[in-house]
Amino acid sequence: MISIDRSIIFQIINFVVLVMLLFRFLFKPVVKALDNRSQHIQDELSSIEKAQQKADETKKKYEEESKMIHQKYQEMVETANQEAAKIKSGIIDEAYREGEKIKQTHEEKARSEIQKIFSSLKTDIIDISTEMASKILSHSITPSIQDEIIDKMLDEAIIRIEAQMEVSHEQ
């Protein structure tokens, strides 16, 4: 039953040949197919990972850009506000200066007008007084007539002064 003969050499050769043939016709193609598939899956996974990374990077970039734009916008708003405040204070200062100038001009003008009125009044009073004196001297005047003349002259003087005042006020 248990006998070892030279057919064992055949069996060893047979099995070695079988190993080689099975490797060539079965294991090699199947392992290659399995490897190709797993390689393909790995490639797909790595390309998905790459796309994900790229998307993340783009997202980050956009976020940074958005942040920068917002920051720039804030700076611009701040600068504009500062500029506006500067312009506002400039305009107000200018207005004050102009106001002061106008005020001064008008004050000076008023002062000179008053001076003019006073000098004109002075002249008028002198004229009236002179006229009064000449009239008094030229007539023999009763006291009642004298009073009448003086009243008349004074009224005339007042009317003249009022007229002068109105003219200067209008100017």
Add this chain to the structure above:
Amino acid sequence: MEFLTTKIYFYLGTLPVTKTVVSTWLVMGALIIASILATRHLKFIPGRWQNILEMFVEGIINMIEDMSPHNGKQLLPLVGALALFIGSANLAGLIPGLKAPTSDFNTTLALALVVFCAVPYYGVKNQGWKNYLKVYITPSPIMAPFHIISEVTRTFSLALRLFGNILGEEIVIAILFILSPLIVPVPMMLFAIFTGVIQAYIFTILTIVYLSAAIEKEDSAEG
């Protein structure tokens, strides 16, 4: 009981071509033709048959990698061929007129001798001569003969286990066939399918154990 004797058909030179050798050729031929047909049109998206084929190959690779990680593809040709050949050879005995090649001690011993030679081959290939031989003198040079004896005996035990199981099974089926040729041998034949696959699995798994031990000897020696 003619299967207990080995019928010699003719001689090729001085080598006898026995019934076992012819059965081996037939099994080999069937396996190679089936392999060529199965791998003729492998597709990227596998069909039913390709799925079964891939499951078998991946199963063998996983079985190897469970015991020897990262060495699945390296050991696949030998281990896969052993599994396929022993499984097919065991089942070939159930076909009338054919003799299970594994019921001949010459076949099982030949397979065990291939494994016996493959162990140092893969050991040296992966660890180098120095590291591989160092294990034989671990923990002491006195252990070297024991290591060698252990490797020789395990080779014989591998051969005898398969031979004994398949021959015993064939004898039982033959006896039952002689006693009651009609129905009684059928359950035993069904059982033979089961034991045939189990024996192929045992031989394959033991081969993986021996090979992975040889490949990772350095690690275990250092550990």
